[in-house]
Amino acid sequence: MDYIVLISAVIIGAGIAYFFxxxxxxxxxxxxxxxGLLLAITVLDMFPLLFQSGETNAGIWIIIGVGTQLxxxxxxxxxEHGHLHSSNDHTHNVIPLSVMLGLFIHSFLEGTPLExxxxxxxxxxxxxxHLHSSNxxxxxxxxxxxxxxxxSTFLFSLNIKKIFAxxxxxxxxxxxPIGAFFxxxxxxxxxxxxLGIVAGIFLHISSVIIFESNEKHSLDWQKxxxxxxxxxxxxxxx
Ligand SMILES: [Zn+2]
Ligand SMILES: [Zn+2]
Numbered sequence: 001m002d003y004i005v006l007i008s009a010v011i012i013g014a015g016i017a018y019f020f021x022x023x024x025x026x027x028x029x030x031x032x033x034x035x036g037l038l039l040a041i042t043v044l045d046m047f048p049l050l051f052q053s054g055e056t057n058a059g060i061w062i063i064i065g066v067g068t069q070l071x072x073x074x075x076x077x078x079x080e081h082g083h084l085h086s087s088n089d090h091t092h093n094v095i096p097l098s099v100m101l102g103l104f105i106h107s108f109l110e111g112t113p114l115e116x117x118x119x120x121x122x123x124x125x126x127x128x129x130h131l132h133s134s135n136x137x138x139x140x141x142x143x144x145x146x147x148x149x150x151x152s153t154f155l156f157s158l159n160i161k162k163i164f165a166x167x168x169x170x171x172x173x174x175x176x177p178i179g180a181f182f183x184x185x186x187x188x189x190x191x192x193x194x195l196g197i198v199a200g201i202f203l204h205i206s207s208v209i210i211f212e213s214n215e216k217h218s219l220d221w222q223k224x225x226x227x228x229x230x231x232x233x234x235x236x237x238x
Pocket of ligand 1: 077078081083212
């Protein structure tokens with residue numbers, strides 16, 4: 001089920017990018033909404049789960065997650081938070097390998113917490129672990145749709161063979177499910193550490209999306225409303 005939802009998110013994202021290439025307004029709106037939702041789920045679901053797990057260095061792992069994402073962005077140039085900061089020596093038929101590498105590691109990592117606590121976390125006093133796990137799944141999937149729109153728009157803009165672009169999208173689509181699969185084998189004492197790292201990644205991405213959408217710090221009510229509705233939905237389901 002989790003795998004199907006994650007893969008569908010990538011298919012939907014690629015479809016939106018393909019059929020609505022000129023409509024970036026929708027993508028921007030979805031990005032704002034997904035940032036609010038991701039932030040809420042991170043703070044309201046993942047943090048409590050992490051701090052209740054008995055992991056003594058819980059906060060440290062969140063910081064490591066933020067640091068990890070900072071490093072990955074050096075490779076991926078920001079695809080995961082909604083756009084590609086283009087480099088100067090940009091040739092229009094080469095896909096920078098570093099961009100793909102950064103993005104795949106990012107996507108693999110964000111899949112890892114999904115499967116695990118079905119097996120391990122219910123030994124602690126966490127209520128309804130299934131509910132929480134599916135919250136992370138939904139927030140992640142909406143984030144994946146935004147991420148895929150940016151990746152696909154970039155791929156379709158390049159002068160490369162279709163089959164090549166589609167192969168990259170397929171690789172991207174399976175990276176989070178592979179992460180979830182690997183995550184399901186993690187030892188119970190390792191799981192909170194990974195959860196902390198991924199929470200740090202989510203915290204950083206959602207903050208950056210919200211920041212970069214409005215670097216001039218003017219009150220854009222439409223954007224803010226989308227962020228707030230994402231947060232509110234996260235609050236409702238957490
Ligand atoms: Zn950026
Ligand atoms: Zn992501």
